[in-house]
Amino acid sequence: MNRTQENIHKWLIENREQAIIFLQDLVKLPSTQGNEGLIQSVIATNFLQMGLEVHMWELDGEDLKKHPYFFSTRESFVESPNVIGVLKGKGNGKSLILNGHVDVVPAGDLSQWENHPYHGVVQDGKMYGRGTTDMKGGNLSSYLAVKAIKELGIQLKGDVILQSVVEEESGGAGTLAAVMKGFTADAAIIPEPTNMKIFPKQQGSKWFRIRVKGRSAHGGTRYHGVSAIEKSAIVVKHIEGLETVRNQRINDPLYANIPIPVPINIGTIKGGEWPSSVADLVLLEGRIGIAPNEIIEDVQREFKEWLKKLENIDPWFKKHPVELEWFGAQWVPGCIDENHPLMAILKAKYKEVVGLDAVIEASPWGTDGGLLTQVGKTPSIVFGPGISSKAHFPNEYIELDDIFLTAEIIALTIIDWCQIAKIRKR
Helix, strand or coil: CCHHHHHHHHHHHHCHHHHHHHHHHHHCCCCECCCCHHHHHHHHHHHHHCCCEEEEEECCHHHHCCCCCCCCCCCCCCCCEEEEEEECCCCCCCCEEEEEECCECCCCCHHHCCCCCCCCEEECCEEECCCHHHHHHHHHHHHHHHHHHHHCCEEECCCEEEEEECCHHHCCHHHHHHHHCCCCCCEEEECCCCCCCEEEEECEEEEEEEEEECECCEHHHHHHCECHHHHHHHHHHHHHHHHHHHHHCCCCHHHCCCCCCCCEEEEEEEECCCCCECCCEEEEEEEEEECCCCCHHHHHHHHHHHHHCHHHHCCHHHHCCCEEEEEEEEECCEECCCCCHHHHHHHHHHHHHHCCCCCEEEECCCCCHHHHHHCCCCCEEECCCCCHHHCCCCCCEEEHHHHHHHHHHHHHHHHHHHCEEEECCC
């Protein structure tokens, strides 16, 4: 362990309790969609206290709608600001973005929680609460990494850009807005919950809605009608076939431990209006996974053509084809070259801190890294504390030790990537 690493490690130990209290403060703020204003004000104040150059603005929905990669379930972004904190470098160094979102999914049924989702209870080295894993714990790792560098008097050549964004959970409007304002860099790290695995590749996804038609009739003579519910079962089975075909094409060792690399999930089914009537319409809504190297439009075309094959399975669909609609949200896929210099640095720093080789896999879900990579031309790696299987679940939690290990790894990665201009004596 060199002197710089020793100083960062010591600083993180000295500031551990204060950092845990700050994370509790963040978890206590229920920053669900449309309620991010207060937490972003807290973060902006924190960035100012760190001595960063701070930018804060509410998203312009009308401007965002003009971009082809904008998708959101919202019409207005009032009280949903982005916050950017910039640690300016001295020049002649590479820049790095640390991107994290503050929006969390709703807590759901409170009776399924052992502790209140917004109290940030600490037990047995874990903090429990909505957003601890996804992804306020990871955000804290980024803040601590930058704060340690700043307070230890390490002046960098390149800029470090802390992005605290909204709207990741419904499509990435916050990160898209940051890119549109020019907040890009030479590379990025996104501390989403990877269980401290390194993800150079991430799938994307897109929401769809399918209308399955039937013919209404009285339930007592249902044989005079055609049940859209029964026809929808055929549609679901047919979609499962597409999922199989698409995943058989994937031959990537980074997906070796993921049973279904790019799933197609039917999330909602709505149909029928009366128990004694044959249902004449069913709506299926779902999500299709998009592989890191795929083009979104190509996947959409494949899905549309696959649904046309329903007429070969059941003649009903020839005269009554299903209707496909793309709606709601979209996550852009992305990948970084596994030989990218940032990958090499991150893997090396992981081994220095943890003492083991990092596990390299592909992400089973999407993040804002796809937007940064494809739209912002900022190659992105996903790496952070927390276990993704605990995200969106009751009793969500994060291992506190992992937050500080991640912070140390990120701090050392920043120093190697952005390079030291000089170190002021403390």
